[in-house]
Amino acid sequence: MEKPYILHMLTTAKNLSPFDVNMAMDAGWVSAVPYINVEPGEVQGLVQDAIFSRSAKNLKRTAIFIGGRDTKQAMDMLKAAKKSMVPPFEVSVFADPSGAFTTAAGMMAAVERELSVKFNTTLVGKNMLALGGTGPVGQAAAVIAAKAGANVRIIGRQLEKAQQVADLCSQEFGEGKITITAGADADKAEYIKTADIVVATGAAGIELLSAELIASAPQLKVAADVNAVPPAGIAGVDAFHSGVPIVGSMSGAVGIGALAIGNIKYQAQNRLLKQMIETDKPVYLHFEHAFEVARDYIKSNS
Numbered sequence: 001m002e003k004p005y006i007l008h009m010l011t012t013a014k015n016l017s018p019f020d021v022n023m024a025m026d027a028g029w030v031s032a033v034p035y036i037n038v039e040p041g042e043v044q045g046l047v048q049d050a051i052f053s054r055s056a057k058n059l060k061r062t063a064i065f066i067g068g069r070d071t072k073q074a075m076d077m078l079k080a081a082k083k084s085m086v087p088p089f090e091v092s093v094f095a096d097p098s099g100a101f102t103t104a105a106g107m108m109a110a111v112e113r114e115l116s117v118k119f120n121t122t123l124v125g126k127n128m129l130a131l132g133g134t135g136p137v138g139q140a141a142a143v144i145a146a147k148a149g150a151n152v153r154i155i156g157r158q159l160e161k162a163q164q165v166a167d168l169c170s171q172e173f174g175e176g177k178i179t180i181t182a183g184a185d186a187d188k189a190e191y192i193k194t195a196d197i198v199v200a201t202g203a204a205g206i207e208l209l210s211a212e213l214i215a216s217a218p219q220l221k222v223a224a225d226v227n228a229v230p231p232a233g234i235a236g237v238d239a240f241h242s243g244v245p246i247v248g249s250m251s252g253a254v255g256i257g258a259l260a261i262g263n264i265k266y267q268a269q270n271r272l273l274k275q276m277i278e279t280d281k282p283v284y285l286h287f288e289h290a291f292e293v294a295r296d297y298i299k300s301n302s
Contacts, residue, residue, distance in 0.1 A: 003054065006063075017099070024065065132202020142169050154182050237256070
């Protein structure tokens with residue numbers, strides 16, 4: 001009898017996300033087993049319990065998912081999991097804390113599409129503001145955009161925290177190959193004057209960009225908002241909008257709403273979960289791979 005597909009799902013939080021469990025089961029995993037309140041130091045033991053309980057052949061039906069709330073912690077756990085493998089006893093691992101990696105990937109792939117379709121350009125050289133960008137989605141979006149060639153500024157209520165996050169994104173996630181800057185929310189009226197792209201990734205139900213600021217943005221092209229809870233994070237951007245012109249924008253900017261982003265996020269997460277089932281060689285997946293599959297999904301559906 002063939003062994004069942006088992007996905008061991010690790011989270012540092014007190015609960016595993018029901019969203020992630022549903023996604024795993026719908027992607028083809030027969031069992032999604034939760035491990036909650038996991039300490040980073042416990043990763044090696046959990047991984048090695050998983051890999052040594054099956055033959056190398058049957059390990060192809062085993063994988064590990066890393067959730068939680070913290071991007072650095074998730075990436076550290078991904079690295080720890082990879083180091084814990086003992087080839088040929090090795091399984092695939094996918095990190096997506098709070099769904100942030102796949103959400104950011106879906107958003108930036110959608111932004112890239114609108115830049116191409118509506119403005120015949122790319123992310124290269126564009127100025128992007130990540131409003132409320134100190135959280136997991138903002139961090140991942142900032143790194144994805146910077147690696148694609150954009151000039152990214154993370155905007156937060158506290159400049160010191162925004163700078164710390166920007167440095168983390170540049171050095172830790174960007175491996176020192178990118179430079180992401182920081183800015184205070186109080187100064188966004190000045191930053192918006194040179195922004196080509198704005199993404200709102202702050203807490204739900206808080207407006208981060210007003211209609212007045214949108215009207216004052218002379219070169220704004222695309223504004224994306226991951227908030228589906230009224231009021232919108234970006235004024236004039238509905239959750240269902242997908243490249244819809246923003247009323248009041250003097251530059252002809254278009255908006256991308258949370259549900260439009262969510263559809264691409266769903267497809268990206270589904271494909272990565274399936275990739276772990278279908279691969280012959282173990283893979284280690286995070287925000288970069290999520291962006292790749294989100295781009296591929298858009299390309300195949302354009």
